[in-house]
Amino acid sequence: MTGLDAHLVVQRPDGFVLDVEFAIASGETVALLGPNGAGKSTAVEALAGITSVDRGRITLGGRQLDSPSTNVFVPPEQRRIGVVFQDYLLFEHLSVLENVMFGPVSLGQRRAEAQARAQALLERLEIQDLADRKPPQLSGGQAQRVALGRALATEPDLLLLDEALAALDVATRGTLRRVLAHHLADFAGPRLLITHDPTDAFLLADRIVIIENGQLTQVGSPEDIRRRPATPYVAALAGTNLLAGTNHGGLLTLQHHAQGLQTADTSVEGSVLITIHPTAIALHREQPSGSPRNTWQTTVATVEPLGDTTRITLAGPIPLGVDITPGATAALDLRQGSAVWASVKATEIAVTPAALGARTDPPDEVGG
Amino acid sequence: MRQRAPWQLLVLGGVGAAVFVLPLIGLLTRTPWSRLGELVTGEVVVDALRLSLTTSLLAAAISLVLGVPLAWLLARVDFPGRSVVRAIVTLPMVLPPVVGGAALLFALGRRGVIGEPINEATGFLLPFSIWGVVIANVFVAMPFLVVTVEGALRNLDGRHEAAAATLGASRLTVFRRITLPMIGPSVRAGLVLAWARALGEFGATVTFAGNLQGRTQTLPLAVFVALEQDRDTAVAISLVLVAVSLAVLLLLRDRWWSTGGDT
Numbered sequence: 355m356t357g358l359d360a361h362l363v364v365q366r367p368d369g370f371v372l373d374v375e376f377a378i379a380s381g382e383t384v385a386l387l388g389p390n391g392a393g394k395s396t397a398v399e400a401l402a403g404i405t406s407v408d409r410g411r412i413t414l415g416g417r418q419l420d421s422p423s424t425n426v427f428v429p430p431e432q433r434r435i436g437v438v439f440q441d442y443l444l445f446e447h448l449s450v451l452e453n454v455m456f457g458p459v460s461l462g463q464r465r466a467e468a469q470a471r472a473q474a475l476l477e478r479l480e481i482q483d484l485a486d487r488k489p490p491q492l493s494g495g496q497a498q499r500v501a502l503g504r505a506l507a508t509e510p511d512l513l514l515l516d517e518a519l520a521a522l523d524v525a526t527r528g529t530l531r532r533v534l535a536h537h538l539a540d541f542a543g544p545r546l547l548i549t550h551d552p553t554d555a556f557l558l559a560d561r562i563v564i565i566e567n568g569q570l571t572q573v574g575s576p577e578d579i580r581r582r583p584a585t586p587y588v589a590a591l592a593g594t595n596l597l598a599g600t601n602h603g604g605l606l607t608l609q610h611h612a613q614g615l616q617t618a619d620t621s622v623e624g625s626v627l628i629t630i631h632p633t634a635i636a637l638h639r640e641q642p643s644g645s646p647r648n649t650w651q652t653t654v655a656t657v658e659p660l661g662d663t664t665r666i667t668l669a670g671p672i673p674l675g676v677d678i679t680p681g682a683t684a685a686l687d688l689r690q691g692s693a694v695w696a697s698v699k700a701t702e703i704a705v706t707p708a709a710l711g712a713r714t715d716p717p718d719e720v721g722g
Numbered sequence: 723m724r725q726r727a728p729w730q731l732l733v734l735g736g737v738g739a740a741v742f743v744l745p746l747i748g749l750l751t752r753t754p755w756s757r758l759g760e761l762v763t764g765e766v767v768v769d770a771l772r773l774s775l776t777t778s779l780l781a782a783a784i785s786l787v788l789g790v791p792l793a794w795l796l797a798r799v800d801f802p803g804r805s806v807v808r809a810i811v812t813l814p815m816v817l818p819p820v821v822g823g824a825a826l827l828f829a830l831g832r833r834g835v836i837g838e839p840i841n842e843a844t845g846f847l848l849p850f851s852i853w854g855v856v857i858a859n860v861f862v863a864m865p866f867l868v869v870t871v872e873g874a875l876r877n878l879d880g881r882h883e884a885a886a887a888t889l890g891a892s893r894l895t896v897f898r899r900i901t902l903p904m905i906g907p908s909v910r911a912g913l914v915l916a917w918a919r920a921l922g923e924f925g926a927t928v929t930f931a932g933n934l935q936g937r938t939q940t941l942p943l944a945v946f947v948a949l950e951q952d953r954d955t956a957v958a959i960s961l962v963l964v965a966v967s968l969a970v971l972l973l974l975r976d977r978w979w980s981t982g983g984d985t
Contacts, residue, residue: 402884402888403887403888404884404887429887430884430887430888431887431888431889431890431891431892431893432890433888434890435888436888437885437888439881439885443881443882443885445882445885445886445900445903447903447904447906456886456889456891456899457889457890457891460886460889460890460891460892460895460899461889461890504889505888505889507889508889508890
């Protein structure tokens with residue numbers, strides 16, 4: 355057992371309760387993804403040992419770190435968890451090299467050895483030229499690498515990155531995400547990424563754990579989560595359209611819209627969550643002939659370029675997000691207010707039991 | 723853009739400054755300039771100056787060594803009776819120093835609760851010794867350092883200390899290598915305040931340590947005595963005190979003090 359096994363139950367004084375359980379294998383990157391206020395910071399504090407769990411357990415590499423039932427609590431300085439903090443928390447009175455040496459020296463290593471290790475790390479992170487600088491003289495990206503180096507210098511059993519990219523501007527994020535992915539792959543132990551940004555989670559993680567309001571709502575590979583989002587929040591993250599309704603033999607009645615839909619999936623009856631991927635919806639200027647049964651006329655509400663695709667949102671009867679190529683947008687001459695026909699194949703409409711969605715009454719139309 | 727100060731503020735602020743400037747002018751007009759060199763090199767003055775510098779610096783150093791940990795305890799450890807302890811620690815700031823001196827005498831004097839056993843065991847007597855002066859100085863000066871440092875510790879964002887802990891640093895290492903450097907400006911400001919208070923200390927010293935030339939007679943005490951007998955000497959000693967204090971304050975203000983308040 356070399357990975358992390360955690361069940362965190364923390365009751366905050368303000369009444370908020372965090373209750374999540376997950377495991378991370380060695381060499382695996384897991385993203386803990388959730389909106390602000392979901393309890394991510396509380397999870398970081400519990401894992402790092404800054405707060406203790408009220409119930410549950412934390413086991414890392416076979417070592418119990420926190421277990422109220424057996425009265426075990428290992429303080430932060432003995433946990434061997436390398437944390438890259440939000441806004442990095444570099445020590446401003448120490449140079450970059452001294453920041454990276456801090457861990458090894460604190461753990462009792464001789465200064466010369468600690469310095470050699472820190473220098474090797476700086477070289478690996480390609481920031482050896484910054485060794486003598488003080489943190490206020492660093493850019494956001496440089497500070498991030500120093501923070502990563504400082505955490506790695508202790509040779510931790512778990513690497514914990516708390517919103518490691520949140521403090522950077524959009525332009526540098528893309529580059530640094532790739533750099534980070536590269537360095538994450540170098541770390542052999544379990545890696546946990548705490549983030550509110552789905553892009554970070556989808557691009558960096560092998561597995562995503564979603565928390566909302568202190569509770570775990572979905573766990574799966576980025577692909578699973580993109581295909582079958584369990585809650586409106588996840589659907590919105592994945593860009594998927596999520597609707598609520600009921601399924602009767604493939605005939606879908608929507609909860610908030612008059613238009614009906616047909617699905618090929620008849621395995622789930624009754625109350626369902628309906629997901630339609632934005633690329634599965636086709637748009638036409640004329641009514642399509644020999645059409646799929648899910649065809650209706652609507653107007654374009656917004657047109658928004660989104661990287662390689664264009665995101666179109668449709669007005670009623672079913673407000674949906676549609677991704678098509680910029681070429682198609684031009685060919686169809688789509689503008690706000692354009693009249694279009696929308697069509698979806700019945701095989702492209704996925705249904706999941708509503709109970710899995712962890713909501714009794716999911717709010718409708720959260721696509722995009 | 724330059725703005726003229728409103729005349730109301732100019733007048734009130736000017737009167738405020740005059741409160742401090744006028745006595746200084748008074749002192750300067752009464753200064754016997756022709757005899758000044760001879761007066762300040764007199765045996766009494768030189769003894770008092772040496773004693774004042776020694777005891778105030780010692781008191782500042784002791785305040786630093788004991789006061790910073792005390793401030794840390796008051797700021798960080800939630801022990802029962804903390805607010806009472808904090809009130810007692812700051813009491814010397816509002817108490818008349820004479821009362822403080824008397825209290826020290828009852829505790830550490832020849833017949834004091836602690837003083838008597840010490841005196842019987844070792845023959846050592848704190849009052850009327852240079853250590854008496856130092857203790858009296860610490861008693862009145864340390865609160866200034868404790869209050870300043872505790873305030874800084876309370877305002878300190880503890881997340882850097884938490885980060886240091888995750889890197890394997892023990893509590894003491896975190897305090898030494900992270901906390902102390904981060905509150906450095908406030909510690910220095912508190913140290914200067916404590917030293918300045920110790921240098922000017924009169925009431926507790928004269929009550930607890932007495933007024934023996936060369937042993938416990940500091941500059942303020944020497945001024946008081948001289949005022950009764952020899953006005954010119956009193957003025958000369960006062961001028962020495964003003965010069966030493968002003969020099970230190972001016973020298974340290976730019977380097978230390980300006981950043982002291984905002985950490």
